[in-house]
Amino acid sequence: MITVRSIPCSFSKDTVQFIGFRKVLTVRNVVSCGVSSSFRLPGSKFFPRCESSSTERATKSNRTLLDNASNFLTNLLSGGQLGTMPIAEGAVSDLFGKPLFFSLYDWFIEHGSVYKLAFGPKSFVVVSDPIVVRHILRENAFAYDKGVLADILEPIMGKGLIPADLGTWKPRRKAIVPGFHAAFLEAMVKVFGDCSERTINKLQSLLLAAEADKTMHIDVDMEAEFSNLALDIIGLSVFNYDFGSVTRESPVIKAVYGTLFEAEHRSTFYIPYWKFPLARWLVPRQRKFHEDLKIINECLDSLIQGAKETRQEDDIEALQGRDYSKVKDASLLRFLVDMKGVDVDNGQLRDDLMTMLIAGHETTAAVLTWALFLLAQNTDKLVKAQAEIDTILDQRKPTFEDIKRLQYIRLIIAEALRLYPQPPLLIRRALRQDTIPGGYRGDKDGYLIPKGTDIFISVYNLHRSPYFWDQPHEFRPERFLIPKDNKGIEGWAGFDPYRSQGALYPNEVLADFAFLPFGGGPRKCVGDQFALMESTVGLAMLLQKFEVELKDPPESLRIVTGATIHTQNGLWCKIKRRKHYSESLQ
């Protein structure tokens, strides 16, 4: 039997939630709640013990002296109570040994949709309600910035859209959004298909080798395979660079993964020691990080230089009207460089590209990973998906038009994003005082948010809220086809699959912010349709050719979070040829 594991990958852009907490935990040497040794996953037939069952969590009476001292200190340092806002005072042990977003769910059920998390030296307001989230992300979006997230990402993404200050963000967003126009997306569907074909070919040759040894399946870490696939796609589509990571390793690929690892390290480490003046020379991993950045920057600089040397200026309409099926370079970089009247310096372009490389890579790989994990446990849905693929594609690669007809695959992708949102938390900091709505069952007068307050928008809680979703932990792609009234919840419009005419995939408008896979408002993801189509093509092509089973029981899978929810040791699957493909090969 052949076992495959490619370069693993993990990146964290939003794990900043752990900053501060881990410091406290380490100092106190608190033991874990034991989740990591026995894990049942939500959204599957298995549920993690600590996910939402308050029975196992520390109650006020069994908290240690240190827990109580921690909460007292936090409240003191963070200005005490925020009006009538409930305060979650968990034991620090709740935070150890499992991703934070699981604990945030427990406290959401216990304290409601807006609560203050009083833990460690800092406090946060945790929001899990669509009405409140709509206010923060859309209605009063410019009263907030990315806070601690921007601090972490700035050394890597510079002035790219995600961490950018408002002054930089506005013109760059205006330039980048038109780049994701329909003709570009259509051209990219071909790239998605070609890159997915490489993964398929790789698995097929491994299977052939295994079959020569009379083994009819291979064990593959599909999380790593999806990561390679997503890296190849993002390189080609954003800056016309072929990483070729599905089939090889290179210094640039190693540098990209090295940078992603460092971002995760920084977002989960206790103190930002890398900010000390000599750290980048004295600490080996910091030296390596700067070497990796140098390799990537040199690569990006030469691509930018090449694009500038061949610049052909056009206005936006003309750029969008180019025949993308014929142009040699359909990349976003080409679009940004050719845009008339926008002379961007190389540094800004590099930050833009780096941001999209990071934002669009692991997120998409994670969606594919969890979609496969869910399907492998729900064989009826897997069979239904394969029947749709066979009817629509037979043995062809999907086209742009096919994506419109692959309805069930699209719903599977959306449902995977509902159960495993990437990232599970969005982060904001109040730039000025604001009053947020109270949300479902909250204070009718809302809550005062002082300037400087750090906010976690728990997309995970929103997506699994028992108040807004039926059977919220179940994998049911069909749910997105059924309208749902607002159940008398004032200020929430309910779920209406027809609200946003022409939308190919469920979005925040259909669910009035109860479904938020790409954020909402002015800072919404620029690559949402790109990523959804990429995932649809990647999943369809895999299921077209192979049968997939989990190698190990799902409860043995360990979850960790960085920017995305990912596995600790990979998603190991047994991959077999689909029967009719075996027959056609004989």
Ligand code: HEM
């Ligand atoms: C399934 C894949 C993806 C998911 C789940 C995802 C999710 C998100 C989310 C939730 C945000 C909003 C963050 C916030 O409000 O704090 C965001 C922003 C962003 N995403 Fe994505 N994303 C994905 C793929 C992509 C791709 C493929 C690209 C580019 C090629 C991209 C580029 C960006 C950028 C540039 C921003 C910042 C937008 C701004 O602040 O103006 N993302 N993404």
